[in-house]
Amino acid sequence: MEKDIIRNFYDSAKRLCEYISNTVIKQENVDELLFLLTDTYGKGLILPDVELDDNAPVKVPKPDPIIIEIPLTYWEIFDPFTEEDPVCGDLLDDLSDIREDLLEGICEYEAGFINNAVFEWKLLHRAHFGNHMVSAIKALQHLRSEH
Numbered sequence: 001m002e003k004d005i006i007r008n009f010y011d012s013a014k015r016l017c018e019y020i021s022n023t024v025i026k027q028e029n030v031d032e033l034l035f036l037l038t039d040t041y042g043k044g045l046i047l048p049d050v051e052l053d054d055n056a057p058v059k060v061p062k063p064d065p066i067i068i069e070i071p072l073t074y075w076e077i078f079d080p081f082t083e084e085d086p087v088c089g090d091l092l093d094d095l096s097d098i099r100e101d102l103l104e105g106i107c108e109y110e111a112g113f114i115n116n117a118v119f120e121w122k123l124l125h126r127a128h129f130g131n132h133m134v135s136a137i138k139a140l141q142h143l144r145s146e147h
Contacts, residue, residue, distance in 0.1 A: 004053055005043070005046055005116075010106065011019060012036070012043050015064075016037065020095050021063050022064070024067045025091075030143060034137060034141065034144065037098075037136060040133070041137070047121055048122075050115040050123070051116075052116055056111070056113055058113065068092055068095070070143060074090075075089065075108070076135055076143065079099070091136055091140070096127065098136070101121075101129035105118075
């Protein structure tokens with residue numbers, strides 16, 4: 001069961017990274033990007049707790065530039081539990097950080113360091129790329145419904 005959960009997350013993360021790298025992000029394909037983001041986000045919520053493998057250096061290739069032809073910047077409240085002014089978000093930054101965080105784990109997974117990949121994905125889902133996913137999803141949903 002855990003192997004299936006991990007493999008499903010890996011497959012979703014890989015599809016998302018390949019999409020971000022190989023697709024010009026336009027208004028016409030926002031729905032597909034939203035599906036890939038939400039699918040990967042949801043599967044990340046159920047990743048199991050694991051013990052780290054022995055550390056081994058894994059080379060992460062430099063990805064292709066991301067090409068976006070929709071508005072990049074949006075406004076959001078960074079911490080919805082504090083009273084603060086909105087901050088400017090950036091879809092290019094969101095997608096770049098998501099892809100970077102996922103690719104490291106993908107490379108570890110493919111090199112056979114599955115537990116390292118899962119540990120990293122789970123940690124960064126909670127602390128970094130998960131936040132970028134939620135911000136991007138909200139901005140893309142608004143773009144989808146209002147433009």
